[in-house]
Amino acid sequence: MMAVNLSSPHGAALEAAGEVAGRSLWQDAWRRLRANRAAVVSLIILAIIAVASIVGPYLLPWTYDEIDWDHIEALPPDFALGHYFGTDSLGRDLLARTLFGGRISLTVGILATFVALFIGVAVGAIAGFVGGKVDQVLMRFVDLMYSVPLTFFVIILMVLFGRNFILMFLAIGAVEWLTMARIVRGQTLALRGKEFIEAARASGGSTTAIILRHIVPNVLGVVMVYVTLTIPQVILLESFLSFLGLGVQEPMTSWGMLINDGAAELEINPRTLIIPAVFMTVTLFCFNFLGDGLRDALDPKDR
Amino acid sequence: MWSYFLRRVAIGIPTLWVIITVCFFLMRLTPGGPFDFDAPVPAEILANLRAQYHLDDPLWRQYLDYLWNLLRGDFGPSFKYRDFTVTTLIAQGFPVSLQNGLSALVLAIVVGVPLGIVAALAQNTRRDYIVSAAAMTGIVIPNFIMGHMLILIFGVWAKDSIFHLPAGGWENGALTHRILPVLCLALPYIAYLVRITRGSMIEAMRANYVRTARAKGLPFRLVVLRHALKSALMPVVTFLGPATAFLLTGSMVVETIFQIPGIGRYFVQGALNRDYTLVMGVTIISAALVIAMNLVVDMLYGLLDPKVRYDGR
Numbered sequence A: 001m002m003a004v005n006l007s008s009p010h011g012a013a014l015e016a017a018g019e020v021a022g023r024s025l026w027q028d029a030w031r032r033l034r035a036n037r038a039a040v041v042s043l044i045i046l047a048i049i050a051v052a053s054i055v056g057p058y059l060l061p062w063t064y065d066e067i068d069w070d071h072i073e074a075l076p077p078d079f080a081l082g083h084y085f086g087t088d089s090l091g092r093d094l095l096a097r098t099l100f101g102g103r104i105s106l107t108v109g110i111l112a113t114f115v116a117l118f119i120g121v122a123v124g125a126i127a128g129f130v131g132g133k134v135d136q137v138l139m140r141f142v143d144l145m146y147s148v149p150l151t152f153f154v155i156i157l158m159v160l161f162g163r164n165f166i167l168m169f170l171a172i173g174a175v176e177w178l179t180m181a182r183i184v185r186g187q188t189l190a191l192r193g194k195e196f197i198e199a200a201r202a203s204g205g206s207t208t209a210i211i212l213r214h215i216v217p218n219v220l221g222v223v224m225v226y227v228t229l230t231i232p233q234v235i236l237l238e239s240f241l242s243f244l245g246l247g248v249q250e251p252m253t254s255w256g257m258l259i260n261d262g263a264a265e266l267e268i269n270p271r272t273l274i275i276p277a278v279f280m281t282v283t284l285f286c287f288n289f290l291g292d293g294l295r296d297a298l299d300p301k302d303r
Numbered sequence B: 001m002w003s004y005f006l007r008r009v010a011i012g013i014p015t016l017w018v019i020i021t022v023c024f025f026l027m028r029l030t031p032g033g034p035f036d037f038d039a040p041v042p043a044e045i046l047a048n049l050r051a052q053y054h055l056d057d058p059l060w061r062q063y064l065d066y067l068w069n070l071l072r073g074d075f076g077p078s079f080k081y082r083d084f085t086v087t088t089l090i091a092q093g094f095p096v097s098l099q100n101g102l103s104a105l106v107l108a109i110v111v112g113v114p115l116g117i118v119a120a121l122a123q124n125t126r127r128d129y130i131v132s133a134a135a136m137t138g139i140v141i142p143n144f145i146m147g148h149m150l151i152l153i154f155g156v157w158a159k160d161s162i163f164h165l166p167a168g169g170w171e172n173g174a175l176t177h178r179i180l181p182v183l184c185l186a187l188p189y190i191a192y193l194v195r196i197t198r199g200s201m202i203e204a205m206r207a208n209y210v211r212t213a214r215a216k217g218l219p220f221r222l223v224v225l226r227h228a229l230k231s232a233l234m235p236v237v238t239f240l241g242p243a244t245a246f247l248l249t250g251s252m253v254v255e256t257i258f259q260i261p262g263i264g265r266y267f268v269q270g271a272l273n274r275d276y277t278l279v280m281g282v283t284i285i286s287a288a289l290v291i292a293m294n295l296v297v298d299m300l301y302g303l304l305d306p307k308v309r310y311d312g313r
Helices: A009-017 A025-035 A037-059 A094-130 A132-146 A150-161 A165-192 A195-202 A207-243 A255-264 A271-298 B002-029 B043-052 B059-071 B086-121 B126-140 B143-157 B175-205 B208-215 B220-248 B252-257 B263-273 B276-304
Strands: none
Touching: A025 A037, A025 A207, A025 A271, A037 A094, A037 A271, A094 A132, A094 A165, A094 A207, A094 A255, A094 A271, A132 A165, A150 A165, A150 A207, A150 B002, A150 B263, A165 A207, A195 A207, A207 A255, A207 A271, A207 B143, A207 B252, A255 A271, A255 B143, A271 B126, A271 B143, B002 B059, B002 B276, B086 B126, B086 B175, B086 B220, B086 B252, B086 B263, B086 B276, B126 B175, B143 B175, B143 B252, B175 B220, B175 B252, B208 B220, B220 B276, B252 B263, B263 B276
């Protein structure tokens, strides 16, 4: 399932033969993904939510931390005032807060996942490729971490080091990389014996170069699938932290915090709970469908 | 099998020790402590407090004391709940979490596994799609949204109907107070079990031995229950191991939402109050349970799957 590399002798022969247009794994995968309606719709919805979270707050008449002093009570949706989803109990615009919260939730989700991706791919590729003692030590460490209740650890870290945005995604990323490392190691083990790796080694490539140029690009497919499934997990974990009061600080907000605030007044004002909950649930759904779609697209034998 | 068991226990104990050590030093070496009161406290009182809890001893001494006390089943005094030791708090909270967790576990298995089988046997029909979609929903919607939604529906909107259920509290385990939290705990596990059972059941139904069983004229019901189900349950057991550990140690979210005095809620309270010993105690109990449940699962493999051998490699 290698992309045909035109600079290799094999590729050159193909090129000489003319007619065969190379189609890479990624092009194939993209074609299959586009055929999956649920995945495409999810991708579109996610894009809309992302763009709305980034751009939306600038376009609304109210900002997320601005208090509408004339209406310091939870106001039902009022288009004339520009409160399209109404306000929360402090008179702040709910739509602006939901979009801003989405910005925080998505940012934490993506950044933490990339921290996890970076550590996981590095550890997995090194353990799998170098093997021997290194592999033993790294994988025993991963096993050990697995038996730690990690949510507990994140909570302990957040309590100890305070509510800090950067620390939050570092801490979450630092606990989410384990599965990634295992997956990448498995893939690397399978790749290690392949001819093209042997060829690279024979032509004098260093270990680092082989890992970076040959191993990592070839595990990216699997990693991508896992990334789309990790992002929602991280969003959940962040929301959970916010829900416990350990997330970002007021007046900043995230979906988890909005849900928590909304829950406090669900009896009088269920709207403040339902709106952020819907945003978050839709996002989580989309990531899951997209992840499933990607898995089918990148691993067609698994049908 | 016994040597395997002993070997696994021999690995589990150092693991637990590492966890305890890391937690201990993390908590002691970071700034801030349980005695950071809002109002400044006279120095003598603070000194007395620190002496009372042995916080003035050298760190290695505190660490060794803690380990020694742990061996005797003593988790130390709680820093916030004066007059209580952590052992008492856990002894109070754990049965509550255990009851809820077990109820949720039973509910999840009783509902999830049969639904998964039904979906698998009706693969790619409308029935399958409905069950699978429901399972997807259950997996995706997080606990704390589900919990609040249940409260909103049964606690608020259904207030004047017969479906009204209390929105929180424990009341010494009154039945009506248990329904919502157990449901909320069980739903995601039901969903996962449906998905896993469905997947492995579809695979099992395609296996050669199932075809053989059908070819020799065994009734379909027996083929499913006696032949396919047995191997289809393997991934379910794998999943149930850690799941049981998490269910039994009390969900922090569900117990917080529904105000249930289980150890999950104690952990959250303890973390927010910087009640070091309480947090450590709950963490250690949970870690030990996770390790133990993983071991139980691996031992169960041997009973369910004759291909698994413990000796050699």
